[in-house]
Structures are given as structure tokens and as C-alpha cells.
Amino acid sequence: MWVLLGILAYSAAALLLRRYGLLPSSVSIQGPFTTVHTKRGRDFIDWVATPKRFWRAWTNFGLGVTLVIMVGMFLFLLLQGLFILQNPPEPSAVNQPQNFLVIPGVNDFLPLSVAPEIVFGLLVGLVVHEGGHGILCRVEGIDIDSMGIFLFTLLPLGAFVQPDEESQQNADRGGKTRMFAAGVTNNFAVTIVAFALLFGPVIGSIAVAPGMAVQGSYDGSPAAAAGIGQGDRVTSVAGTPVTNESTLDAALxxxxxxxxxxxxxxxxxxxxxxxxxxxxxRSLIVAGSVADNPANLSVGEEPITVSEVNGTPVHTQSGFSEAVGGSKFATLTTSRGTVTIPVGAYVTRVSADGPLANAGAPTDGSAIVTAIDGERVTSSSDLDRVLDGTRPGETVPVELYDDGELSTYQVTLGENPNDGGGFLGVGLFPGTSGLLLTDFGVQPYPAGTYVALLGGDGGPGAGSVSGALAESPLSAVYVALILPLASLVLGIPNFPGFTASVSNFYSVSGPLGFLGSNVFLLANICFWMAWINLQLGMFNCIPGYPLDGGRILRTSAEALVSRLPVSEPYTVVRTITTGVGVTMLLSLLLLVFGPTVLN
Incomplete structure (x- = not known):
């Protein structure tokens, strides 16, 4: 409501200023949108454009890259649109309209804490993009009418270089095409430079601090009661040193x-x-639960305590396992009453072509693994431990509790891509039988995983998720695309950057150690500058008007049709560009609104 009132107030003030002739001629306001024109800076662009052979060679290279990405964007959007029509996915945060705006704090994936770095990256992206157009205008002999910036009230949305229409029409087709490609070429160049700095000396100067990083504590947990919370690092428990989540669990x-x-x-x-x-x-609590768990427990505002297992008082997870013993079932006395449940690792997903499914096990999830190769399994961590001692290709009996009965399947294990051990091909809910049991109650922050994904040394706490990604030749592009969306893609929190709230999880050393904590600021600038420029470049490669991709499509279509024996080349070009542009528009609309409208 405050934003809406602010927009209305700005629009009303602009209307009054325009009516009374108080706006400079260089400023144009339409509602909340403001355009500021200037003729200053044209001499500087003329000077920068002096080495014409260099700029033509540079943009010829960029044009080739742009054409490849244009084809890729066309196929990606087309196939995504068709997929959404045929199999509409469930709506997610990605499909929310605010998440298509590059506004920190409004976009769920762009944190307000790094707003200065994001805005700086956006401004750099706009300047180099439109500056590229301006330089190539002068290289190709196209006059510039004006330059300027496009604002939403006071927020910069874009910059522009306005070529003289007559001289642009008189320019040769190749020159115009290079001019349209210059902006995205410069955006990709900034991306490469920013990533080279980030993946090189910057991330080489950031190490993971010793201890287990705490993202937060569960409400009502023993850790929360002891004042342990976000930003803390656990360095020892009962005199035992702690370096990551695994050593914390072992110490407890x-x-x-x-x-x-x-x-x-x-x-x-x-x-x-x-x-x-x-x-x-310490006390044993249920900090989380999966829907339809066998205990039928759902965690609300108050945590659920577990005081007895099979009549034995318990207050730790190890005590829970001892009380269960070799029994496949356990009676839990909780603050919500007494329940009897099968005890094991809760399976949320079974891969249709995975080892467990190939053995004939049900694939609908919600089963519970109670034993592997005769060894008792009471939790998801137990299952991981047992599988670590197996080999790919080994056939082992796997006992499942499903639909009220126990069944055993002979499973030929696959290979775990992370550690080379045995692999079942299942997704697990952390904890026991769909209940996240804990006697401590902290949530780990994947500090080491982020460093490893960015090419640094994440240490033993980096986790398996970073393994293959960090070694990929396209890791820079992939990391740039997924880290702000990590909760959806990798199952870890979205990467906010090296902000003040998480800086305690890292230390500074290496080639840029002399900068101290300013290394974190430099890392944020490099990361978000690369991310924003990559998004700007790829978006502008979509072959639809008025984007650069649409303009390049037009000049390319004109060049192609001019070589064909057609009587009305203009009609053919218009049909091609309109058809491709409408297809891209419909695909984008499906991408944004399809999951919500079609479900």
C-alpha cells in the first residue's frame, strides 16, 4: 500500500510540474516512468570509438556468440512453453510476478542486504550495454540523437542510446547488426571479467572458519534455550572439537x-x-515432520517432546536408538500422547529407474527402510552409514515397511556419484520415520558448500552437492544461474553473498588478505555484477522485438531473404520476425503465468 501511494504521489507531482512547464526539456514523465535525455557525452563516445578496426573485430566475435545464444534461447523458451502446456508444473516462487523484477527485497531471490552491490551491478550492466550500442553507432557512421536513463520513479530500470533514424536507415546491414550485438557482447565480457576475479584471487582469499556454522535454532529447542542462534559457530561440545555438522553429530x-x-x-x-x-x-524433541508420517505428528508453534521410548526415559538421539534396539517398532511417549511407529529411514521419493525400483519396490514414496543387508537402520543417517560400507554392483537384501507390512527386496546397488559407495536411488526425509528428532536443535549453514561451488576450498564441511559442479567447464555460468535459486535447485538456502550476517563463518587470507573484511564486499560485487550482466545479456538475446535479439533477427532475415528469389521480401521478413516474436512472447507468458493458470 505504501509503495502504491508513493507511485501515485510521484505521478501526481510529475503531472503538476509538466502542466505548469516546470520540467526541463530533457526530462519526460509518463505516470511513474521517467526518461532523462542528454546530448552530453557524444564527444567522449567519438573518442572511445576511434580504433574502429578493433571494435568491428570485437563485435564480429560477439555477434557469433550472440547468434548461438539466440538459437539456444529460442529452443529453450519454445520447449519450456510446450512442456508447461503438456505437463503444467506446480506453481513455485519462481513463477511469482515480483520475482521477475530486479529489485532487492521485492524479488525473493535478491536479498535486501546486498542491494547496493546488486544496484551497482545493474548500473554497470546498463552502462556497458548501452555504451556498446553508442560506440558501434559511431564506428558505423550512425549519428546519436541523445543518450539517457529510464527510471521507475527514482529507480533505474534501463539506459539507452537513441540513434538518429535517418543515418541508421542509411547504414549498411552488417553495421547495424554489429551495433545491435554490441550491448550483449559487452555484458558477457563484464561477466567473464567479474567471474575471473571471483573464481581467482577473490575466492582464493576466503576460507571457511573452523567450527559448525549455525543458520538458526529450532524454536523451543535446547540450543535456542541456551542462546545459540544465527551467526554462531559451534567449535566444541563437551571438550570435543567440532569442525562441521558431522563432527558435531559425532560429539553429541x-x-x-x-x-x-x-x-x-x-x-x-x-x-x-x-x-x-x-x-x-539436552532433551529429545521433534523439530520437523513430513506430511502423513506414521506417528501422525505435525510440528506447530510449540515443539513436540519425546520423553520415553518403549517405556525407557530418553533425552538424546543415542538414547533413542538404544531404547529401540533391534525392534522394528517403537512406542513413543510424547507431549502429544503415545504412538507406536515403525522405526527407520523415511523414503520420500523412489527413482523410477533406480536400484530399489528395479528390484520391484513401490515407487510412490512414503515407505520406511528398516534394514539393509541384515543391519538395522533407524534413521536417514543410519542408512547413509550402512550404504557407505557397501560397493556398487553388490546385491543386498533391503527391508521396507510399506502399507502396513514388512517386505524384503534383493537390490543390486548402483554407484553413489558423490562418494563411490552403494546407491539405492531414493530421496530421504532427514531423521527417523518422517520425524526430525534432535537433542540439540541447530540448523547448519552450508558455508563450505558455497565456497566450493565458487571454486574455493570449502573444507570437509563442503558437502557432496558441490563436487561435480565445481569441476564443470561451464561452472561459472551454471553457478551464476543457480546459487540465488539454490533452495529450489540444490536443496540448500539461497546464496545471499558474503553478507555481514554470515561473515563470521568465513576468514580472510591468501592473495587479497591485506584487504581484510573488504574481500567480502569485493566478492559480493563480483558475484552480483556477473549474475546481473549474464541475465541482461541472455534476456536481450531472446529473438523478439524490441530486444536486441529481435533486431538482430530482423537484419539477419533481411540478409537471408535478399538472396532468395521472392517478389515481396519485406512481407517475408515481417512474417518471420513476427512469427518468432509472437512465439517468444507466448512462451514467456507461459513460463511466468502457465503454472498458476493451468493448475
């Missing part, structure tokens, strides 16, 4: 003491960070 499992001393490093800012000790009174 090594003692059944109800009270443990936890050493932490944290604070709201770099100035007040210090090492401190917290006393955690």
Missing part, C-alpha cells in the same frame, strides 16, 4: 550426558564477536 553421540558445555564463537558484528561457553540442557 559420544556422550549421553543430559547437560553439555558448548564452546561458541559469535556476535552481532565483527567488533563484538567473542568466544563464549553455553550450557545446553
Amino acid at each position: 553421540a559420544s556422550t549421553d550426558e543430559r547437560t553439555v558445555q558448548v564452546e561458541l564463537n559469535g556476535g552481532d558484528s565483527a567488533a563484538d564477536r567473542e568466544t563464549r561457553t553455553a550450557t545446553v540442557q
Whole structure:
């Protein structure tokens, strides 16, 4: 409502200024949209455009790249549109209209905490894009009427170079095509330079600080009660050093003491960070649950406590496992009542062509793995541990609880792409039987995974998700596209950059160590500049008017049709460009609104 009122107030003030002739001739306002024109800077562009042979060679190379990406964008959008028509996916955050705006804090994937870096990257992208058009105008002898910036109230949405129409019409077709390709060529060049800095000396100067990074604590958990929260690093538990999530779990499992001393490093800012000790009174709680879990428990505002298992008092996860023992079922006494459940690793998804499905197991998910090769499995971590001791190609009996009964399947294991061990081909809910049980209650932050994905040394806490991606020759492009959407693609939180709230999880050393904490700022600038420029370049390669891709399509179609024996070449060119442009528009509309409208 405040945004709407602000837009209306701005539009009303602009209308009054225009009516009374108080607006400069260089400023044009239509509602909330403002265009500022200037003729200044044309001499500078003439000077920059002096090495004409260089600029022609540069944009000839860029034109080739642009044509390849144009074809790729056409096929991608067309196939995506057809897929959405045939199999409409469920609406997600990606399809929300606000997430197509490059506005930090409004777009769910562009955090407000790095708004200055994002805006700076956007401004650089606009300047180099339109500057490329301006330089090639002068290289090809096209006059420039004016240059300027396009604003939504006070927010910059774009920049422009306005060529003189008559001189543009008189320019040769090749010159105009190079001029249209110059903007995206420069955007891709900025992307490459920014990534070269980020993946080289910048990320080489960022290391993961020792300890387990804490993203947050579950409400009502023992950790939350002890004051452990976002930004802390757990460095030891009961005197046992902690370096990552695995060592934290091992340290907690090594003692059944109800009270443990936890050493932490944290604070709201770099100035007040210090090492401190917290006393955690452990108790077993259900911090999360999957729908339709066998206990029929759903976590609300208050956590669910588990006080007894099979009549034995418990307060730790290790105590839970001991109380269950070899039994396939357990009776839990909880703050919501007493329930009896099968105990094992809850399967949420079974790959249709995976080892478990090939053995004849049901593929609808919601089954529970209770044993593998005769070894008892009580949780998802148990299942991972047992599979680590198997080999690909080995045939083992897998016991499943499904639809009220236990069944055993002879499964020939596949190869785990992350560690080379055995592989079932299933997705798991973390915890036991669809319940996320914890006696501590912190959520880890994947600091090492982010560093590894960006080409650095993530250390032992990097996790398996970064393995193949970091080694891919196209990792820079892929990482740029997925890291802000990591929660949807990789199952980890969206990457916000190296912001103040997570800087405690990293340390600075290496070639740029002399910059201190400014390395984090430089990393944010490089990352978001590369991401924004890549998005600008690829979007402008869509072959639809008025984007650069649509203009290049027109000149390319004119060049092709001019060589064909047709009586009305203009009609043929218009048919090609209109057909492709409408196809792209419909595909984009399906991409944005299809999942919502068709479901």
C-alpha cells in the first residue's frame, strides 16, 4: 500500500510540474516512468570509438556468440512453453510476478542486504550495454540523437542510446547488426571479467572458519534455550572439537550426558564477536515432520517432546536408538500422547529407474527402510552409514515397511556419484520415520558448500552437492544461474553473498588478505555484477522485438531473404520476425503465468 501511494504521489507531482512547464526539456514523465535525455557525452563516445578496426573485430566475435545464444534461447523458451502446456508444473516462487523484477527485497531471490552491490551491478550492466550500442553507432557512421536513463520513479530500470533514424536507415546491414550485438557482447565480457576475479584471487582469499556454522535454532529447542542462534559457530561440545555438522553429530553421540558445555564463537558484528561457553540442557524433541508420517505428528508453534521410548526415559538421539534396539517398532511417549511407529529411514521419493525400483519396490514414496543387508537402520543417517560400507554392483537384501507390512527386496546397488559407495536411488526425509528428532536443535549453514561451488576450498564441511559442479567447464555460468535459486535447485538456502550476517563463518587470507573484511564486499560485487550482466545479456538475446535479439533477427532475415528469389521480401521478413516474436512472447507468458493458470 505504501509503495502504491508513493507511485501515485510521484505521478501526481510529475503531472503538476509538466502542466505548469516546470520540467526541463530533457526530462519526460509518463505516470511513474521517467526518461532523462542528454546530448552530453557524444564527444567522449567519438573518442572511445576511434580504433574502429578493433571494435568491428570485437563485435564480429560477439555477434557469433550472440547468434548461438539466440538459437539456444529460442529452443529453450519454445520447449519450456510446450512442456508447461503438456505437463503444467506446480506453481513455485519462481513463477511469482515480483520475482521477475530486479529489485532487492521485492524479488525473493535478491536479498535486501546486498542491494547496493546488486544496484551497482545493474548500473554497470546498463552502462556497458548501452555504451556498446553508442560506440558501434559511431564506428558505423550512425549519428546519436541523445543518450539517457529510464527510471521507475527514482529507480533505474534501463539506459539507452537513441540513434538518429535517418543515418541508421542509411547504414549498411552488417553495421547495424554489429551495433545491435554490441550491448550483449559487452555484458558477457563484464561477466567473464567479474567471474575471473571471483573464481581467482577473490575466492582464493576466503576460507571457511573452523567450527559448525549455525543458520538458526529450532524454536523451543535446547540450543535456542541456551542462546545459540544465527551467526554462531559451534567449535566444541563437551571438550570435543567440532569442525562441521558431522563432527558435531559425532560429539553429541559420544556422550549421553543430559547437560553439555558448548564452546561458541559469535556476535552481532565483527567488533563484538567473542568466544563464549553455553550450557545446553539436552532433551529429545521433534523439530520437523513430513506430511502423513506414521506417528501422525505435525510440528506447530510449540515443539513436540519425546520423553520415553518403549517405556525407557530418553533425552538424546543415542538414547533413542538404544531404547529401540533391534525392534522394528517403537512406542513413543510424547507431549502429544503415545504412538507406536515403525522405526527407520523415511523414503520420500523412489527413482523410477533406480536400484530399489528395479528390484520391484513401490515407487510412490512414503515407505520406511528398516534394514539393509541384515543391519538395522533407524534413521536417514543410519542408512547413509550402512550404504557407505557397501560397493556398487553388490546385491543386498533391503527391508521396507510399506502399507502396513514388512517386505524384503534383493537390490543390486548402483554407484553413489558423490562418494563411490552403494546407491539405492531414493530421496530421504532427514531423521527417523518422517520425524526430525534432535537433542540439540541447530540448523547448519552450508558455508563450505558455497565456497566450493565458487571454486574455493570449502573444507570437509563442503558437502557432496558441490563436487561435480565445481569441476564443470561451464561452472561459472551454471553457478551464476543457480546459487540465488539454490533452495529450489540444490536443496540448500539461497546464496545471499558474503553478507555481514554470515561473515563470521568465513576468514580472510591468501592473495587479497591485506584487504581484510573488504574481500567480502569485493566478492559480493563480483558475484552480483556477473549474475546481473549474464541475465541482461541472455534476456536481450531472446529473438523478439524490441530486444536486441529481435533486431538482430530482423537484419539477419533481411540478409537471408535478399538472396532468395521472392517478389515481396519485406512481407517475408515481417512474417518471420513476427512469427518468432509472437512465439517468444507466448512462451514467456507461459513460463511466468502457465503454472498458476493451468493448475
